[in-house]
Amino acid sequence: MLGNFTFCNPTRLYFGEGAIQNLKGELAKYGSMVMLVYGGGSIKKNGIYDGVMAVLKECGKKVVEYGGVMPNPTSAKLAEGARIARENNVDLILAVGGGSVCDYSKAVSVSAYCEDDPWQKYYIRFEEPTCKIIPVGCVLTMVGTGSEMNGGAVITNHEQKLKIGHVFGTEVFPKFSVLDPTYTYTLPKYQMVAGFYDIMSHILEQYFSGEDDNTSDYIAEGLLRSLIHSSLIAVENPRDYEARSNIMWTATWALNTLTAQGKTTDWEVHMIGQAVGAYTDATHGMTLAAVSMAYYRYIMPFGLKKFARYAVNVWGVNAESKSEEQVATEGLVAMESWMNKIGLVMNLKDLGVTPDMIEGIADATLIMQGGYKVLTREEVIDILKRSL
Numbered sequence: 001m002l003g004n005f006t007f008c009n010p011t012r013l014y015f016g017e018g019a020i021q022n023l024k025g026e027l028a029k030y031g032s033m034v035m036l037v038y039g040g041g042s043i044k045k046n047g048i049y050d051g052v053m054a055v056l057k058e059c060g061k062k063v064v065e066y067g068g069v070m071p072n073p074t075s076a077k078l079a080e081g082a083r084i085a086r087e088n089n090v091d092l093i094l095a096v097g098g099g100s101v102c103d104y105s106k107a108v109s110v111s112a113y114c115e116d117d118p119w120q121k122y123y124i125r126f127e128e129p130t131c132k133i134i135p136v137g138c139v140l141t142m143v144g145t146g147s148e149m150n151g152g153a154v155i156t157n158h159e160q161k162l163k164i165g166h167v168f169g170t171e172v173f174p175k176f177s178v179l180d181p182t183y184t185y186t187l188p189k190y191q192m193v194a195g196f197y198d199i200m201s202h203i204l205e206q207y208f209s210g211e212d213d214n215t216s217d218y219i220a221e222g223l224l225r226s227l228i229h230s231s232l233i234a235v236e237n238p239r240d241y242e243a244r245s246n247i248m249w250t251a252t253w254a255l256n257t258l259t260a261q262g263k264t265t266d267w268e269v270h271m272i273g274q275a276v277g278a279y280t281d282a283t284h285g286m287t288l289a290a291v292s293m294a295y296y297r298y299i300m301p302f303g304l305k306k307f308a309r310y311a312v313n314v315w316g317v318n319a320e321s322k323s324e325e326q327v328a329t330e331g332l333v334a335m336e337s338w339m340n341k342i343g344l345v346m347n348l349k350d351l352g353v354t355p356d357m358i359e360g361i362a363d364a365t366l367i368m369q370g371g372y373k374v375l376t377r378e379e380v381i382d383i384l385k386r387s388l
C-alpha cells in the first residue's frame with residue numbers, strides 16, 4: 001500500500017548536450033545581479049566557466065564571482081557567502097559545480113537575509129526559513145547527490161565535528177538546473193565512481209524500509225538496474241554518452257523525492273557516512289561505500305524478505321530451491337563484487353579513520369527510525385569497527 005502524499009517538484013530541468021543554451025531564457029526571468037558560485041577551479045580548466053560567462057555576458061548580467069567552495073562546504077564559508085550575497089543585493093545565485101556547490105548555494109539562499117545564526121537555526125534546531133530566499137539555479141558538473149532537483153543542503157562544521165543535512169522545502173529547490181552529461185566527462189575516476197555509489201545509496205536508503213507492495217520500490221529497482229548496467233560501461237569508457245546520460249538522469253530521480261513517496265525510508269548509512277565525513281572530510285560517496293556492506297549485512301536478518309527481493313529483482317540471483325537467507329546473502333555478495341569492480345573504497349581505514357575516532361563518530365551519528373533495525377550506539381560502534 002502507498003501512504004497518502006503530496007508530490008510537487010518545481011525544478012525545471014534542461015537535459016542533454018548543449019543544454020546550456022537554455023540558460024538565456026532562465027536568466028531573463030531574474031534581475032541583473034547574478035552571484036556565480038563555483039568550487040576549487042575545475043570549471044576554469046574544462047571550459048565550463050567560459051561557456052557560462054559567455055551566456056551571462058550576452059544577457060547583460062552583472063556578475064559577482066564567488067569561488068572556492070570546497071567539497072563538504074563549511075559553516076564558515078556559508079557565513080561569508082551569505083554576507084557577499086546580501087551586500088551585493090543578488091537577484092539570482094547561479095551554482096556551477098557538483099553537489100557541494102549546489103548545496104552551498106541553497107544554504108546561502110536562505111542565510112543571506114537570516115537574522116539568526118544560520119548554522120544554529122537550520123542545522124542544529126532544524127527550523128525552516130522565515131526570511132527572504134534568493135532564487136538558485138544550477139549548472140551541474142558532477143553527478144550523484146541529486147542536489148540539482150531537491151532541497152538538500154549539507155553543511156559541515158569542523159569545530160563541532162558535525163556534518164548535517166537540512167532538507168528544505170520546495171521554495172528552496174533550484175528554480176532550474178542545466179544537466180549536460182558531457183560536462184561530467186572531466187571528473188577524475190575517484191569522484192565519478194563515488195558519485196555512482198552515492199546514487200545507489202540514495203535509492204537503497206529509500207528502498208530498504210517497509211514491507212508494503214508499492215510502486216516506489218518498483219521504480220527504485222528499475223533505477224538500480226539502469227545504474228548498475230551503465231556504471232560498468234562508464235568505468236570502461238568515461239566518454240560513453242549513453243551511459244553517462246543515463247546515469248545523470250538516474251541520479252536526479254534517485255533523490256528528487258519521487259521514490260520516497262507513500263513509504264517509509266531509512267537513511268542510516270548516510271547518517272553514519274556523514275559522521276565519518278565530519279571526522280575525515282572524506283569524499284561523500286566513499287564514506288557511504290566504506291560502511292554499507294557492514295551495515296547491510298547487519299540489518300539483513302531484520303528485513304530478510306526485502307533483501308531477498310533485492311537479490312532477485314536487482315542482481316538477478318536465481319532463487320530456485322534456496323532459502324530466503326541464501327538468496328539475500330547472494331544479493332549482497334553480488335553488490336559487493338560490483339562495488340569492488342567499479343573501484344570504490346571498501347573500508348574506513350583508507351579514508352583516514354583510526355580506531356580512536358570510532359566512539360566520536362558514533363556520537364556524531366544520528367539514529368534514524370525508519371530502517372529495518374533502529375540501531376543502538378553500541379551497534380553503530382560495531383558496524384564502524386567491522387568497516388575499519
Ligand code: NZQ
Binds near residue numbers: 039187
Ligand atoms: O571544486 P572543483 O574544483 O569544482 O572540483 C570538484 C570537487 O573536487 C570536482 N568536480 C566537480 N565537477 C567536476 C569536477 N572535476 C572535474 N570535472 C568536473 N566536471 O569533484 C569534486 C567533488 O565535488 P563535490 O561537489 O564535492 O561532489 P558531490 O557532487 O558528490 O557533492 C558532495 C556534497 O553533497 C552533499 C555531500 O554530503 C557533500 O557535502 N550531499 C548532498 C545531498 C543533497 N543535496 O540532497 C545528498 C547527498 O547525500 C550528499 O549528502
Ligand code: ZN
Binds near residue numbers: 145201202270
Ligand atoms: Zn548521498
